[in-house]
Every structure is written in structure tokens, then in C-alpha cells.
Amino acid sequence: MFGYGRLSRDRTDFATKGRCLVSSNKTNEGQSKTQQRKNGFSRRTFMQGVGVGTGAVGAGVLTQEAKAAQDLVGPGPVAMSLRINGKAHKVMLEPRVTLLDALRNHLDYTGAKKVCDRATCGACTVIVDGNPVYACSMLAIEAQGRDIETIESLASGDELHPVQKFFIENDGQQCGFCTPGFVLASKAFLDKNSNPTMAEVEKGLCGNICRCGTYVGVRQAVLDAAGELRGGASGD
Amino acid sequence: MATNYDWPAAADRSLIGGNTSRLDGPDKVTGRATYAYDRALPGMLTARLVTSPHAHARITKIDTSAAEAIKGVRAVDIMKGEGTEVQWVGTEILSIAADTEDIARDAVLAVKIDYEVLPHLVKEENIENAGSAVKPASDKTEGDPDTAFAQADVVHEGYYGLPTITHCCLESHGQVVDWSGDEIIVYASTQAVGRIGADLAKNLSRDESIGNVSPNQIRVITPVMGGGFGSKFAIDAWGVSCAKLSKKTGRPVKLMLDRDEELQIAGGRPSDFGTIKVAAKKDGTLVAYQSETWSTGGVTSRGAPPLPYVMPPPNHKVRHLSVATNTGPARAWRGPNHPQAAVLTWGAYTDLAAKLDMDPMDLLLKNIGLTARPDVYRKELAIGADMISWKNRWHPPGDKTPGPIKRGVGLSMHTWGGRPHDSNCEVTIHPDGTAVAAIGSQDLGSGTRTVIAIVLAETLGLPVEAVTVAMGDSNYPPSGASGGSTTVGGVSSSTRRAAVDALEELKKVVAPAFGVDADRLVAKDGYISVSGADQRLSWKAACKKLGARSVMGTGKQPDRNGGKLADSGVGGVQMADVSVDIETGVVSMNKLIAVQDCGLIIDLKLAKSQVYGSLIMGVCWALYEERIYDQATGQYLNADMEFYKLAGIGDIGELDVHMITGDYDDRGVIGLGEPPAISPGAAIGNAVFNAIGVRVPTLPVTPGKVLAALEKGGTA
Numbered sequence: 001m002f003g004y005g006r007l008s009r010d011r012t013d014f015a016t017k018g019r020c021l022v023s024s025n026k027t028n029e030g031q032s033k034t035q036q037r038k039n040g041f042s043r044r045t046f047m048q049g050v051g052v053g054t055g056a057v058g059a060g061v062l063t064q065e066a067k068a069a070q071d072l073v074g075p076g077p078v079a080m081s082l083r084i085n086g087k088a089h090k091v092m093l094e095p096r097v098t099l100l101d102a103l104r105n106h107l108d109y110t111g112a113k114k115v116c117d118r119a120t121c122g123a124c125t126v127i128v129d130g131n132p133v134y135a136c137s138m139l140a141i142e143a144q145g146r147d148i149e150t151i152e153s154l155a156s157g158d159e160l161h162p163v164q165k166f167f168i169e170n171d172g173q174q175c176g177f178c179t180p181g182f183v184l185a186s187k188a189f190l191d192k193n194s195n196p197t198m199a200e201v202e203k204g205l206c207g208n209i210c211r212c213g214t215y216v217g218v219r220q221a222v223l224d225a226a227g228e229l230r231g232g233a234s235g236d
Numbered sequence: 237m238a239t240n241y242d243w244p245a246a247a248d249r250s251l252i253g254g255n256t257s258r259l260d261g262p263d264k265v266t267g268r269a270t271y272a273y274d275r276a277l278p279g280m281l282t283a284r285l286v287t288s289p290h291a292h293a294r295i296t297k298i299d300t301s302a303a304e305a306i307k308g309v310r311a312v313d314i315m316k317g318e319g320t321e322v323q324w325v326g327t328e329i330l331s332i333a334a335d336t337e338d339i340a341r342d343a344v345l346a347v348k349i350d351y352e353v354l355p356h357l358v359k360e361e362n363i364e365n366a367g368s369a370v371k372p373a374s375d376k377t378e379g380d381p382d383t384a385f386a387q388a389d390v391v392h393e394g395y396y397g398l399p400t401i402t403h404c405c406l407e408s409h410g411q412v413v414d415w416s417g418d419e420i421i422v423y424a425s426t427q428a429v430g431r432i433g434a435d436l437a438k439n440l441s442r443d444e445s446i447g448n449v450s451p452n453q454i455r456v457i458t459p460v461m462g463g464g465f466g467s468k469f470a471i472d473a474w475g476v477s478c479a480k481l482s483k484k485t486g487r488p489v490k491l492m493l494d495r496d497e498e499l500q501i502a503g504g505r506p507s508d509f510g511t512i513k514v515a516a517k518k519d520g521t522l523v524a525y526q527s528e529t530w531s532t533g534g535v536t537s538r539g540a541p542p543l544p545y546v547m548p549p550p551n552h553k554v555r556h557l558s559v560a561t562n563t564g565p566a567r568a569w570r571g572p573n574h575p576q577a578a579v580l581t582w583g584a585y586t587d588l589a590a591k592l593d594m595d596p597m598d599l600l601l602k603n604i605g606l607t608a609r610p611d612v613y614r615k616e617l618a619i620g621a622d623m624i625s626w627k628n629r630w631h632p633p634g635d636k637t638p639g640p641i642k643r644g645v646g647l648s649m650h651t652w653g654g655r656p657h658d659s660n661c662e663v664t665i666h667p668d669g670t671a672v673a674a675i676g677s678q679d680l681g682s683g684t685r686t687v688i689a690i691v692l693a694e695t696l697g698l699p700v701e702a703v704t705v706a707m708g709d710s711n712y713p714p715s716g717a718s719g720g721s722t723t724v725g726g727v728s729s730s731t732r733r734a735a736v737d738a739l740e741e742l743k744k745v746v747a748p749a750f751g752v753d754a755d756r757l758v759a760k761d762g763y764i765s766v767s768g769a770d771q772r773l774s775w776k777a778a779c780k781k782l783g784a785r786s787v788m789g790t791g792k793q794p795d796r797n798g799g800k801l802a803d804s805g806v807g808g809v810q811m812a813d814v815s816v817d818i819e820t821g822v823v824s825m826n827k828l829i830a831v832q833d834c835g836l837i838i839d840l841k842l843a844k845s846q847v848y849g850s851l852i853m854g855v856c857w858a859l860y861e862e863r864i865y866d867q868a869t870g871q872y873l874n875a876d877m878e879f880y881k882l883a884g885i886g887d888i889g890e891l892d893v894h895m896i897t898g899d900y901d902d903r904g905v906i907g908l909g910e911p912p913a914i915s916p917g918a919a920i921g922n923a924v925f926n927a928i929g930v931r932v933p934t935l936p937v938t939p940g941k942v943l944a945a946l947e948k949g950g951t952a
Contacts, residue, residue: 094338105282105337110274111267113462115406116495116877123406151267160265168261171845175681176264177406177462183265202886209877211406211463212681213852215885217845 073141080144084109085153095141099133100124102140103150111151111180115209122208125181125188126150132188132207151180154187163187166224172217178210186222194230198223239740241733241799243836244694246901250761251694253897255841259686259700260460260679269460272425273492275412281310281333283481283491284340285474286347287500288322288329291356291562291870295320295329295349303343308335311484313477321354323535324562325872326500328473333481333489358865360532360559361397361509361934365867370530373558374540379551384524388515392588395511396580398917398935400532400863401856403503403569404880407462410492411475415482420454424475425492427464428717429456429678429710435471436479446483456710458678465853466568467503469717499875504863505569506531506538508576509934510556512584514549520594520602522549522585529580530557533566541573545581546649546807547606563865564872568719570850570913571652575857578918579935582648586922587931590633596647596922597626612807613649616831616896620647623829623892624811634929634950640819643826646922647811650914654834654907655804656725657716659793663692663734665742666786669776671696673734674706677715677727682909683842684723690838691728695735697759698775713790721907725802728838728905729793732801737789745787746778803903808832810851810915812923813889818946821939823859823924825889828916833896835906840895847893847912854916856883859936 074095082089082102091106100117103109103126112135115123119137126135127149154161163186166172173179182205189196189204196204201222210218243252263269296319300312311333316322322329329349334340357369385391411424426432433454440449461468478491493502510529516522525544532538537558544552569575582596589596601617604610621627624645635642661675673692679685685705693700706712716726743754746764750757750771758767765772773781793802813827830847837843860881864873874880900906917935924942925931930950932941 097338101337104274108276109267110270110276113271113273113406115408118495118876118878120877121406151265155266160262164262164265167265168257171258171261171841173258173261173264173681174683174845174849175406175463176260176269176460177271179264180267199886206884206886209406209882209884211404211465211853211882213849214845215852215883215888216848216891218885 080141082140082143082148083146084148085150093140095139097140098136099126099138099140099143099148100135103135109150109152113177113181115177120209121178122185123178123181125184125208127184127188130188130191132185151184154183161187162225162228163190163221166221167218170217170221170224172214172221174212174214178208182208182210182218186218186225190222190226190229194226196222196226239736241736241801243732243801243904246898249694251690251700253837253840256686256690256700256839258683258842259689259705264460271407271460271462272411272423272458273407273462275423275490277412277414277488280412280488280490281335281481281485282337282340283331283333283478283489284337284344285328285493285497286330286332286344286349287497288325288327290322290351290353291325291358292354293322293351294354295322296352297350298330299348300330302348303332303346306339306343306346308339309343310334310487311481313480313484315473315477324564325870326497326564328477328501331474331477331481331491333485356562356870358562358870359867360507360530360561361399363530363557363559366559369560371537371558371560373537373556375555377553381524381526381551381553384551385513385515385526388523389518390588390591391513391515392584392591393511393513394584394587394931395933396583397509397933398507398576398579398857400507400563401505401569401861402499402863402880403465403467403567404499404877404882405463405465405467405503408493408495408498409468409472409474409502411478412488412490413479413482414488415479418453420479422454422456422475424456424458425461425468426456426458427468427678427680427719429458429708430676430714431469431717432456432471432475433710436475439471439476440479443480446480457708459708461678461680464680465570466572466719469568469719495877496875499880500872501564504534504564504566506533506566506576508541508580510580512580514584514588516588516592518592520592520599522547522603522606523551525549525552527554527580530559532559532561532563534563535560536565538566539573541577541580543577543580545574545577546651547581547585547600547603549606562870570853571910574650574652574910574914575917578648578650578914579921582918583921583931586646586925593632595630597621597630600649607807608651609807612833613809616807616809619894620809620811620829620831623831623894624813624827626811629813630926633926635927640817642816642818642927643814644923644925644927645811645813646919646924646926647809648915648918648922649807649809650911651805651807652721652911652914653804654721654725654806654910656729656793656802656905657722659715659726659730660713661715661727661730661734661791662713662788663731663738663791664786664788665738665779665782667779667782667784669779670704671698671702672704672706673731674712675715675727675731676710676712677707677723678718679708680718682718682723682846683839684718684727686842687724687838688727688731691731692735695732696739697761697763699762721909721911724838724907725905726793729801730791733791733795734789735791737791738787739789741787741789742778742782746773746781749773749781800904802905803835804906806833806835806906806911808911808915810912810919812916812919814920814923814927816924816927816942818928821942823937823942825855825887827890827892828855828919829892829894830912831894831896832908832912833900834908834911835903836901837895837897838905840897843895843908844893846908847895848891850912851891851916852883852888853913854920855888857935858917858920859883862936
């Protein structure tokens with residue numbers, strides 16, 4: 001994610017250097033969608049709500065304040081409903097609680113890991129409405145009304161998803177702390193890119209960081225899983 | 237007849253040396269694996285630390301009243317009281333336990349601490365600014381270096397170095413402590429299940445308000461852990477404080493470090509910088525080496541790198557200084573001190589080769605007799621040269637091809653011990669056929685659990701799925717901490733001996749059914765058979781003959797009766813192929829290869845994973861990673877994962893690993909965690925030199941440093 005991509009003599013892939021475009025899309029997409037939602041509750045609208053304080057003057061501001069007050073919740077715990085792996089969970093959480101903390105600390109879904117807590121490493125990846133999202137950087141209150149898939153839902157009983165199977169087969173894991181996030185990011189990537197090249201896998205998964213150094217196994221696992229998901233049809 | 241514990245001959249192995257997938261893989265890919273960070277116990281509190289914002293200061297006043305007034309705050313433990321001096325940013329001052337993580341965070345913000353700020357030093361590379369913080373660390377001379385330099389045909393002197401990097405374990409340091417009555421259970425992210433209990437007991441017993449605590453009261457549980465790399469051997473101050481909070485509140489307490497704390501206080505591979513002078517005869521024969529180097533390990537010395545590394549000329553003088561800095565303390569990092577020594581040695585030899593108009597490969601081969609393992613290295617260099625097409629790829633320094641992308645190759649060699657640690661294992665065979673190895677070891681992700689299972693299953697003639705490994709719990713027989721590549725030799729030896737003994741007990745019970753002596757029985761392919769006859773019983777049927785009892789064997793490493801199943805001492809070589817954009821300074825990896833021996837390999841797939849992981853970590857510290865402090869403020873500027881840069885999946889290029897198998901099986905098992913982690917930085921740094929024809933003196937080889945080096949010459 002922080003490297004600069006690989007160079008070639010003709011520099012055709014030069015444009016991909018610098019910050020990983022795919023991973024920033026990953027978070028930006030989630031955020032911008034949220035901010036555009038009319039009836040949802042985003043970090044921005046929340047900030048607008050609490051941001052209008054006693055120091056503010058002017059009729060416009062007062063009108064805005066009155067309007068914001070109708071939507072204002074918190075800072076104490078508020079009732080929320082989260083649909084996780086198809087199951088509705090009713091919880092009382094402060095609006096500041098992230099989706100990751102809600103999952104880990106309040107709902108016992110500990111597959112998503114807290115590592116950087118700043119939308120950098122991807123260990124907390126969950127799938128929200130089909131898109132991979134850094135759960136550390138989405139508020140639980142924003143995730144209401146959305147379909148949240150966690151790593152716990154990926155296997156059906158003892159039957160592993162092909163991505164999981166090939167992570168094991170190719171040893172795309174060591175300590176395993178990045179693994180659930182990597183597996184889910186891979187699954188979400190393959191949902192939208194069923195026949196990727198190695199280079200596409202590298203771009204698509206550059207929003208996840210492994211410290212033990214399992215990328216060789218991960219790359220192969222994603223290619224192998226793509227093959228199986230396509231029904232054994234050959235890749236590129 | 238004495239029992240034979242030797243490893244089975246190659247032809248008789250069904251699992252050892254094969255490619256078994258890691259057994260905890262399914263738990264990890266499904267999120268079921270429960271790490272310390274994931275542990276949730278009824279009534280559990282969450283604790284956070286209050287840490288020093290100053291690099292050097294004296295605590296004059298601590299006021300926790302506002303914090304304690306917050307609803308849901310349950311206890312405060314003062315770790316460093318008023319009057320104490322703190323010596324680096326992030327020093328733990330107190331901990332607060334509360335009902336939830338958010339409340340604990342609120343409480344941390346409500347604590348008021350006054351400091352008398354003291355002068356600090358946080359940067360060591362410019363040693364002229366370090367003044368009295370510089371202390372001699374080591375000074376040794378062999379032969380007559382002054383005369384050798386004076387008489388040499390060619391002398392090269394250069395500046396080389398690499399900064400401190402941190403471990404950045406993805407699961408941060410920490411634990412859950414459940415202190416209930418006299419029993420203390422610690423769910424820890426640790427590399428030392430068998431050690432941190434005693435460490436905690438000793439620390440708690442120092443507190444008069446607690447009194448004597450015996451290690452016997454403490455149980456450590458670590459089924460899985462999220463990365464250590466040498467940084468997780470101790471209970472640490474936060475572990476002790478977590479236990480005190482649990483005692484005070486009578487509830488389980490979880491205290492995991494935040495990411496900034498993890499980078500500030502829980503990891504750090506010491507830096508090394510310095511001038512290296514090397515000399516050779518015209519034909520490339522190395523005659524002398526001299527180094528003036530320094531490093532920081534924080535406020536205390538970290539010792540010295542082993543210079544000259546692997547290939548010491550007959551005359552050498554190595555002097556090392558330690559610079560005390562107000563930075564987080566050093567911890568062991570894969571191959572402690574060796575990666576730095578490799579950078580400081582192979583960089584200078586590569587540059588000397590350039591001065592001699594020699595291919596550095598030829599220089600190393602010319603002097604291979606100076607190493608402890610000439611035959612091993614000679615063979616590995618030949619294999620590695622093929623893997624990376626050295627003959628085609630290497631060119632005199634500075635790629636003369638037109639265009640801004642310059643390509644080059646570099647190499648490095650390394651060594652490590654990896655003797656087996658002390659280990660005890662109990663193998664029990666039950667009448668239902670269950671076979672369990674109980675061992676107080678831990679699996680860091682290196683595959684220890686799988687290795688134990690393979691050894692047990694191989695010995696009993698069973699498939700690996702048919703055996704059980706009980707580990708990661710201090711209630712099992714003590715086994716060493718996982719550090720220094722000592723685990724695989726230790727646990728495979730103790731497990732082998734325990735399994736052989738348990739099997740003998742089973743054979744004694746089964747033999748009468750066949751009417752033969754027990755020593756004629758063989759366990760293989762799921763059967764107990766009579767050697768040379770057509771009689772056999774399935775494993776289950778054989779075990780059923782145990783009736784209502786179970787049999788057990790115990791194994792030790794080392795064994796007082798002798799016997800050798802493991803060894804120490806390996807060599808490896810690595811070579812890198814990089815491209816450098818001389819307009820932007822960006823370096824990218826084309827290929828990185830490793831050739832490595834490690835004696836008898838138990839699981840080839842997991843052994844290779846260790847090497848692949850080492851190479852990828854090596855790309856991180858060769859090109860990206862660096863702990864950055866600011867001297868003006870004393871602050872650690874990049875204690876997060878945005879600016880503490882690690883390689884991503886697209887940054888590593890092609891990797892290829894060649895394990896030497898077969899040649900050294902007779903030596904037994906030798907550890908592999910450290911050796912391949914040593915060479916990547918030196919190999920990559922040398923490849924950059926070959927590409928652009930000018931030395932980038934220090935790692936990481938960042939674009940800025942490449943451009944600065946090019947200003948001084950080279951290819952451009």
C-alpha cells in the first residue's frame with residue numbers, strides 16, 4: 001500500500017505509483033456514499049449537529065440549529081439496529097462507537113481485528129452492501145439499514161469459501177491476525193473481478209497489510225479461488 | 237536394546253519433509269481463532285494507559301480525581317509515581333480500568349499530570365550532536381590491521397547504516413488478566429507461555445501491598461498470537477499493571493496497547509551507522525576490515541553487531557559506540573544484530589569489488605574460505621546465481637541502458653545458530669485411539685503446532701489429522717520461549733522422544749496378541765504390524781487393547797541420555813533484482829531470492845513460508861520502514877501505520893525460495909525464524925548500487941536518498 005508499485009522500462013504502470021488507488025477508493029466510496037445518503041446518519045451530519053454551539057449567531061444558523069436538533073442523538077447511548085450476516089441485532093450504543101468496536105466489544109464478532117484503527121491496514125475489513133469497508137472508520141450508527149457481512153458468515157458450517165480454502169492451501173497466513181480482513185477483502189474483490197490478473201490482484205488487495213509477510217501465498221490463493229469460483233475455467 | 241529415537245530414514249518418512257498445510261489455518265481464515273485481543277470474559281473491564289508526552293521529564297504531580305469521578309471507571313494503577321523520571325515518549329505512567337473501552341479512553345483524557353521537562357536526545361545518526369550520551373560498547377582487534385591496510389593494493393572506505401525499525405506486531409502487546417481468589421489466569425499475546433508467569437509473579441511480589449505471588453498460582457493461555465518477531469518475551473509493565481487492576485477490582489481486565497503505544501514502547505530493532513574500511517589484494521583476496529560504528533538501543537546499550545560479518549579478513553579492528561537516546565527501548569528482532577551486520581559488511585565488500593573492477597560474486601567466492609561453511613555457501617551462491625540469472629543481470633555498477641529506469645542485482649550472505657531450546661512433551665495414547673501431544677509451547681504463526689503434529693503423527697504412523705496437539709497453555713509441560721530460531725528443534729525433539737516412548741508402551745500391550753516381542757512391531761500407515769510378517773491390527777483396534785487405561789511417554793530436549801535430533805548453525809544467501817527510476821528515485825522490486833539450509837525440514841510448505849515472510853519483511857525495512865523522531869520536540873513522528881510504512885502486496889515483486897533439502901538431514905532439525913530475515917536489506921541495497929552506480933549509504937532506500945546519492949554521481 002505504501003510502496004510505489006513496480007517499475008517497468010516503458011513505465012506503462014507508472015500511473016499507479018504512490019498511494020494505492022484501489023484502497024483509497026475503498027474507503028472514499030464508503031464515505032461519500034454515506035454522506036450522500038438523505039435519511040442516514042453520517043459522521044458529517046453528526047458533526048453538524050453538535051457543531052452548532054452557543055457561540056453561533058445569526059438567523060440562518062438558528063434555523064439550522066433547530067433543524068439539526070430534530071436529528072440530534074447522543075452523546076449517550078442510543079438504540080441502534082445492525083443487520084449482521086442477515087441477522088438483526090438491537091444494541092444501545094453511543095453515536096461515537098465505530099462499527100468495529102460495535103462488532104468486537106458489544107456483539108462478540110471478533111473476526112474483524114483492531115490493528116491501526118485509522119483506515120490503513122485493512123485488518124478490520126467487513127463487507128457493507130457488497131463493498132469492503134474499514135470497520136474502524138465507519139460509525140456503527142452509519143451502518144444501520146445496511147447489510148453487514150463479517151468473516152464469521154463466509155463459511156457454511158465446515159464448508160469453507162474457496163478463498164478460505166486456498167488461503168490455507170497456499171499458506172497465505174502466518175500469525176493470522178490480518179487474515180480475516182484479507183480473506184474478506186479478497187472475497188469482495190473477486191465478487192467484482194471474477195477473472196483477475198496477478199497485477200489486478202495486487203492492486204485490488206493493496207488496502208490490506210500483513211506483517212508476517214504472507215503476500216506470496218495470498219496472491220496465489222486469490223488467483224486459485226478465482227479459478228474455482230469460475231468453475232475451473234482457466235484464467236488469463 | 238536402547239530405544240532408537242532417530243528420525244526415520246528418508247524412505248520411511250510419510251509426513252516429515254512434506255507439504256502439510258498449517259493445522260490452525262481453518263480457525264484463522266474463519267475468524268474463529270481467539271487471540272488475547274479477542275478474549276471476552278464475563279464482567280471484563282477494559283484498561284488503557286496514560287503515557288508520557290515528553291521524551292524526557294520528571295513527573296511532578298499526578299491528579300486522577302477527575303478521571304476517577306467518571307461513571308464506569310473502576311480502578312487506577314499508578315505505574316510511575318510523582319518524582320519519577322520518564323525517558324521516552326510513551327513511557328507508561330498509569331493505567332485505568334473501566335466498564336468499556338470508551339469510558340477508559342475518556343478517563344485517560346481526564347488525567348492531569350504535571351512534568352518538569354528535561355533535555356532530551358532522540359536522534360543518533362549525527363553522532364557529533366550526541367555529546368556525553370556516547371559510550372564505548374566494544375572494541376576488538378585481530379591480526380595487524382594497520383599494517384594490512386598499509387600494504388593492501390586497494391582500500392575502500394564508506395559510510396553505511398540503517399535506522400531503528402519497530403516490530404509493529406499486528407496484534408499489539410497486551411493481555412487479559414483474570415485474578416480470582418488465589419488463581420491468576422493470563423490470556424497473553426506472548427512468545428513465552430512458559431516464562432511470563434514467573435515474570436509476572438516476580439514483579440507482583442515486589443509490591444508490598446500484594447505480597448508473595450508464586451508462579452504456581454499463574455496460568456498463561458495463548459492458543460494463537462498475532463505476531464511477535466522477538467518483541468513479546470516479557471510480561472512487561474502493562475501486564476503487571478493489568479494484573480494489579482484485576483486484583484483491585486476483582487474482575488477480569490483487558491489491556492492491549494494502542495497502535496501508537498505499540499510503535500513507541502513495544503518494539504525496536506537497534507540502529508547501526510558507521511564507517512567501514514576494507515582492503516584487498518589486486519586479485520580480490522580480502523586482507524583487512526575496520527569499523528567505527530554506533531547505534532542506539534534507547535537509554536541503555538544494545539551491545540554491538542557481530543562485525544566483520546560471516547567473512548572476516550585475517551586482520552580486523554571493530555569498534556562500536558552506544559548512543560543513549562530518549563527513545564523506546566530496543567527489543568530482539570528476527571536475527572538480533574545480524575541484519576545490521578550484513579548491511580555494514582556486504583555493502584562495503586560490494587563497493588570494494590567495484591573498486592577492484594570485480595563482480596562481487598567473484599569477490600565472495602574468492603574469499604569463501606574465510607567463512608565457517610565454505611561448501612554450504614559456495615553451493616548456495618551457485619544455486620542463487622541461477623535463480624536470479626546473475627551472470628546475465630550483473631553489470632559493472634551503473635546500468636548504462638538508455639532511459640530513466642536502471643536495473644541492478646545485489647547479494648548478501650548470512651548465518652545463524654538456532655540451537656534447540658529446552659523442551660518437555662508428554663504424549664498420551666488413549667484406548668479410543670486418540671493420541672495427544674501436550675507441550676507448553678506456543679505457535680507464533682511460524683507453524684509450531686503443525687510441526688508437533690507432524691512429528692507425532694509420523695512417529696505413530698498416523699495421518700496428521702488423527703493426532704491432537706495441546707499447546708499454548710502453561711499447564712502443559714514446560715517448553716522454551718520461541719526466540720532465536722530455537723523452537724522447532726526443541727519441540728520436534730521432545731515430541732519425537734515422547735511419541736516413541738508412548739508407542740513402546742502401546743506395543744508392549746499389543747505384542748501378546750501377535751505372539752511376538754514388542755520390538756518386532758511397526759507403526760505405519762494407520763496399522764500396528766509385525767515386521768516381516770503378514771499380521772497387523774488397525775491403530776484403533778490396537779489401542780482398544782489398552783482396555784481402560786491410557787499410556788504415556790515423556791520426552792525431553794536435551795535428553796540426559798544423549799541422542800541428537802536437532803542441531804544449530806546454518807548458512808544462507810539472498811540476491812535481489814531491482815529497478816530504480818532515476819528521475820523520481822523510486823526503487824521497485826523485480827525479484828528477490830533466497831537459498832537456505834536448515835537441516836532436516838519437518839514441513840516444507842511452512843519452512844518456505846518462514847523464508848517468504850522474511851523476504852517480504854526485508855523489502856519493508858530495505859525500502860520503506862523507519863522509526864522517525866523529531867529532535868526539536870522529542871516526538872515520535874510516525875507512530876501509526878500510515879507513516880510507519882510497510883510494504884503492500886503490490887510492492888514485493890517476484891519471490892523465489894530454494895530450501896536445501898536432503899544434504900543436511902543427518903544434522904537433524906535447525907531453526908529457521910532468524911536466518912532468512914538477515915540478508916534482504918543488504919541484498920537490496922547492493923542491487924540499488926549496481927543499478928545506479930552510486931551507493932545510497934543508509935536504508936531505507938527512499939526516493940529522496942536515491943536522488944541525493946545521484947547528485948553525487950552514478951548513472952544519471
